[in-house]
Amino acid sequence: MNSMTGYGMASITFDNLSIEIEVTSVNKRHLETIVSAPKEWQRFEYDANKQIKSFFQRGRIRAAINLSKCPEEEAQGLFEESIIEKDLEYLEGFLRQKKQDFKITPDILLRLAELRKNQSKFPPLDKVYKDLEKALTDACKSMGKMREIEGSAIKQDLTERINRVTDLICEMEAQSKGMEQEHKDKLMERLRKSNLSIEQDDDRILKEVTLFAEKSDTSEEITRLKSHLSQMLVTFEANGSIGRKIEFILQEISRELNTFCSKSTRTQCTNIALNARTEVEKMREQSLNIE
Numbered sequence: 001m002n003s004m005t006g007y008g009m010a011s012i013t014f015d016n017l018s019i020e021i022e023v024t025s026v027n028k029r030h031l032e033t034i035v036s037a038p039k040e041w042q043r044f045e046y047d048a049n050k051q052i053k054s055f056f057q058r059g060r061i062r063a064a065i066n067l068s069k070c071p072e073e074e075a076q077g078l079f080e081e082s083i084i085e086k087d088l089e090y091l092e093g094f095l096r097q098k099k100q101d102f103k104i105t106p107d108i109l110l111r112l113a114e115l116r117k118n119q120s121k122f123p124p125l126d127k128v129y130k131d132l133e134k135a136l137t138d139a140c141k142s143m144g145k146m147r148e149i150e151g152s153a154i155k156q157d158l159t160e161r162i163n164r165v166t167d168l169i170c171e172m173e174a175q176s177k178g179m180e181q182e183h184k185d186k187l188m189e190r191l192r193k194s195n196l197s198i199e200q201d202d203d204r205i206l207k208e209v210t211l212f213a214e215k216s217d218t219s220e221e222i223t224r225l226k227s228h229l230s231q232m233l234v235t236f237e238a239n240g241s242i243g244r245k246i247e248f249i250l251q252e253i254s255r256e257l258n259t260f261c262s263k264s265t266r267t268q269c270t271n272i273a274l275n276a277r278t279e280v281e282k283m284r285e286q287s288l289n290i291e
Contacts, residue, residue, distance in 0.1 A: 001236055002291040003150035004028070004059035004243070008143030010135040014128050020066045021132070023052070023139040025147070027289045028060040029244075036064045040122040044129065048136055055140040056147075057241040058291045063136065067122065084109065147291065154286055155236055158246075161279050162229055165253075168276040169229070172260065173222045175269045221260045228253045243290035250284045 004027040011020045033052045035045040044065075052061055088104065095102045125132075228249050235242050235249065257277045264270045 001151040001155045001242065002144070002147045003154055004147065004289050004291050005150060006143040006147040008139040008141070008146065010138035010142065012131045012135045014123060014131060017123070018068050019128070019132070019135065020068075021063060021135045021139045022066070023061065023063045023136070023143045025056070025059040025061040025143060028058065031056060031058050032060045034060070034062045036062070038065065038067065038122055041065065041125045041128075041132070043125060044132055047133070051133065051136055052140060055144055056291070058243060063139070065132070151290065154290060158283055158286055159233070159236070161283050162232055165276050165279050166226075166229055168272050168279070169222060169225050171272050172218070172269055172276070175266060175272065176218050176222075176264065218260050218263050221256045221263070225253060225256050225260075228256070241291050243287060246287045246290055247284065250280055250287055254280050254284070 004025055006023075006025045008023040009020060011018060013019070031053060033049045035048040035052070037045050037048070048063060052063060088108075091108075092102045232246065232249050235245055238245075254277060257273050257280065261270050261273045261277075264273065
């Protein structure tokens with residue numbers, strides 16, 4: 001079982017550049033991938049989306065590629081004497097053609113240095129493609145590990161809640177026994193208080209008790225609840241994406257509990273079922289983050 005929440009990061013160094021790929025994911029009903037790359041490398045986004053989809057099946061996943069110069073290169077590259085000299089020669093020649101005076105000032109040097117700093121620092125995509133692909137793979141694996149760890153914590157929590165719900169269902173089953181006889185006794189008591197002399201084997205009494213027994217019979221709901229809970233535990237051990245199946249089973253469990261409450265004529269039974277439904281709602285919230 002894997003969570004849909006995670007984070008992964010991988011970095012590479014190419015020439016004088018430090019390249020980081022960050023991958024994050026949150027829960028979503030289906031799989032959605034968003035890749036943000038520099039415009040010079042936008043062609044990589046299409047392949048990156050396919051690569052991410054080979055790792056994950058659900059969630060909104062974002063991948064961002066960030067670049068920066070290595071600190072030592074950043075400091076050295078700001079004032080590269082040979083480059084600035086070429087820029088000054090070009091600038092001087094241009095101004096002479098325009099018959100303008102040329103004088104080197106600190107302001108000109110700073111502007112040229114800043115201009116070089118802001119120039120495109122992206123190497124051709126073909127040269128870094130394999131490195132980017134590997135870094136993205138490493139980032140996805142890192143995030144996958146985090147999703148797996150969080151998924152294990154969710155599984156443990158859900159298993160504990162299933163055990164509690166199972167105990168509550170056993171209580172519901174035990175407490176709901178004898179409701180038919182209880183209804184018959186109450187009916188006969190009301191008739192006696194009304195001074196109506198009717199025998200217990202009267203057809204009208206038997207018909208009333210039979211109809212009540214049919215309406216209040218919760219054995220089917222109990223059986224289905226036990227089956228659904230067993231199916232949940234089996235699903236936990238399945239491979240691949242199981243989140244949507246778990247959501248469906250929990251929805252069915254909630255429906256059966258509602259039916260039980262509508263049939264129950266005992267306050268104690270209803271309260272137990274409501275406690276079970278509270279646990280199921282907590283499980284449904286958790287299930288929204290399962291891949």
